[in-house]
Amino acid sequence: MSYTAESIAVLKGLEPVRHRPGMYTRTDCPLHIIQEAIDNAADEALGGHCKRISVTVHRDHSVTVEDDGRGIPVEIHPLEKVPTVEVVFTRLHAGGKFNKDDSASAYRFSGGLHGVGVSVTNALSTRLEVEVVRDGARHRMAFAGGAVVEPLARIGDAPKRASGTRVRAWPDPTFFDSPVIPQAQLERLLRSKALLLPGLQVSLSVEDGAQNHWCFANGMQQYLAEQVEADPVAPVFCSEKYALRGDESFPLGSGAAWAICWTAEGGLTRESYVNLIPTPAGGTHEAGLRQAALDAIRSFAEHHALLPKGVKLAGEDVFARASFVLAVRMLDPSFQGQTKERLNSRDAVALVARMLRDPLELWLNEHPDAAKRIADLAIRAAQARARAGQKVEKRKQSAVAILPGKLSDCQSEDVERNEIFLVEGDSAGGSAKAGRDKELQAILPLRGKVLNTWEVDAGSLFANREVHDIAVAIGIDPHAASAPDSVLANLRYGKIVIMTDADVDGSHIRVLLCTLFYRHFPKLVASGHLYFAQPPLYRLDVPGQGKNRPPRKIYALDGAEREAWLDKLRLEGVKPEAVAISRFKGLGEMNPEQLWETTMSPDTRRLMRVRMPGADAARPVMNMLMGKSESAGRRAWMEENGALIGAET
Structure with a gap:
């Protein structure tokens, strides 16, 4: 042809x-x-x-x-x-x-x-x-x-x-x-x-x-009061706050309006909007609401000495019984896809948290009896979470393995919340350790490229130190696709995240790790525990534009997203030559704060879940790509599909 x-x-x-x-x-x-x-x-x-x-x-x-x-x-x-x-x-x-x-x-x-x-x-x-x-x-x-x-x-x-x-x-x-x-x-x-x-x-x-x-005359407060099924433990807290002229952090008029209440039982109502657009999948604005509620209620509880010894409030404790309506106004919101079901804007976390925390903290102190009932709900949720963690620990005591020395483990024992990042190189591992959430995130640095395990028998896997450390760290043994779900009983992390550089070498390491998990830990993949981190390749430093547009840092995954941002900035009146563009050579080049904000923070990162194809459809392709005797097939495939494997330039 x-x-x-x-x-x-x-x-x-x-x-x-x-x-x-x-x-x-x-x-x-x-x-x-x-x-x-x-x-x-x-x-x-x-x-x-x-x-x-x-x-x-x-x-x-x-x-x-x-x-x-x-x-x-x-x-x-x-x-x-x-x-x-x-x-x-x-x-x-x-x-x-x-x-x-x-x-x-x-x-x-x-x-x-x-x-x-x-x-x-x-x-x-x-x-x-x-x-x-x-x-x-x-x-x-x-x-x-x-x-x-x-x-x-x-x-x-x-x-x-x-x-x-x-x-x-x-x-x-x-x-x-x-x-x-x-x-x-x-x-x-x-x-x-x-x-x-x-x-x-x-x-x-x-x-x-x-x-x-x-037609709602009284807005959110009336609506939320009608929606909640049970009697609230405190009155509905409804307010709004927007940035004023001269605000150095946020543009004029950006901010949020909200109504929030807590109930001890019954169903919950949770709705959020950005510039009138419903966001049923939530996003970073809801993360800001959770952060503000956690900070305000934790501050109130500590100030009034309400916390029992050893109890530490977490975001899910404070929000477990919260119903809310949140409406955010912000310039240039970034959504996940054109359907706008989830907000991805990193600025929304800080915007909502700052606008809501002080009014909520003031309201709690003005209504101490109601605030104590809200704090009591959160404390009971934290105690229940701690008891659940202790049960997990007892189940593991009979099969404790010696964890790898280079593993920086997390403090929590809650498997569903815990995450482990398999990081390429000691340099990136150092940044990840410094920037992570120690409570929930573990780091396992990998030295060099992992062994191609496609044709390695399960009995010989542990001869490779990197593979051995990965298996011991995640807590499960190699198994076949037909193995029962019980092989995951001792899994130590709900998310296993492969975090490599956004370049050709990083992609190679990611393929080798995918081969390991698909070939020898298929139940892990089938159950949805394996993810790819998506670190950005570019950073765009956008200068400020007057008092209402402070300087911005924008991160782009690849060249296409970089060009899309440049087009968008051009429409905003920003000259392309005024934008400083830097290209990350690797994860190790990022400081801990950058790595946390772009790649590790649950509120702002972009993870890609690895799915297991049905009926073992991927096996012939994996065999062609990873089999030692399949070089001719690989060459033919590369000649036919060369456009799919082009490197980012």
Whole structure:
């Protein structure tokens, strides 16, 4: 087969979305592409331009989203030379959310990040119609499969003060597992908009079905009090705090609003949002809330001498019986994927923790009786955790092994929480030891490259010192894939994390360790205990931009993420030449604080779980890659798949 210039395909416009929809949205149902239109309406409400949002689900599975905001601009775009509303619906990375100036943008604290919102809705719909009312006129245009089929046209007059946007989309069922939008999820999404924007009227109508209306006058406090099942041990604590002008740490207006309460029994309610976007998978803002609650309650307990001897409060003790609603406002939030279900922004931990801790500590001291009941809940949870740890220790006493001398073990005996990092080299191991959480994280430095164990018998494994140390440290023996689950009974860590340099040598060591675990510890992999750490390859030092944008350090996993950040910074007005880019030569080059923040902290790191393929599907590939007599097969595979094994430059 010839390989020429004609072999290279270039996807233009919305073709990338239709070609790989899973990169831009969830494909189980069309809820997320409709959410993009709802989010745009909510952003208008956030800016104070919208008082009503109505959503209608039609019999043919199409959905209409209507608001009384300012209406999408219809004039000709100065650069694209087509109506601006057409740009919004047909161009990726286009929108009003990139303008984050102090007060010029209604989208200053919008959830939009990538600028691919309603353009994805358009791309994945068989038809999309949009009507815009503004400046005394009503305009309409229509699309099919992302392309314009009815150009923008003025269809009538409108009252001069009237404005708004109506979007009706027919999601294309070929892109989704089911064409039906789960009504419960849609209701929860719309209810959250009303909850976070007090006074906003939100309605949902199902054609030939029920209608729902939401409008929360008292916001979070009323909502959380209605949601918790049992009587709280203390009143709901509801407040908010945002950065003021001149704040040296955070931009003007960024901060959080929250409602939190503790119950001794019953179900829990936990909801978090970032710039009105629901984050059902949590993220770094929830980590900041947990940290602030832990610091405030631990301080109160210590000040009032409430802690029994030997009891040390941890985050899960304080939060075990906590229900909360958290709404964060921050510039340029970084989410996990376009569906925005989890917040990844490292700054959110410090932002929420700083905004919440002082008000919570003040509230606890103003309500000492309630605070003592909350502290008592946390103390009882800590005592129960300590008793569970003692039981684990007794089970291990009959099979204690002499742990490797180079292992820096953790203090906790709670297997589910404990982690061990298999680190490449003594230098990186030193940084990891200094930067780790000694309570939960163990470090085992590895000297040199581990033995290729693909064709090594289990009885000969321990002749290799590195393999011996790994097996003894994790507490389980080599076994076959057919072994019972009981082989993991003495496992000492819930997570085994392979942490190597982000270069070719690091990848080689990672492959050798994967070979060891897949071949000789398959139950460990099948049970989901094996992970890859993802240290960054680049650091971008971004200069400050006035009082409201302090200097930033941004870490990028690879060259593609580095270029994506540079593009994003360019849109923010940062000149590329002003950004200092440094490339880490290895983990050992990072100081302990950097290694903790980027690679080891549960709040800010990115771990990749290693999965076990079904029916032993990986064995032929592993044999071809790792077998000593398979050099010819490896060469043929590399020639065919060379693009997959290119090194980062």
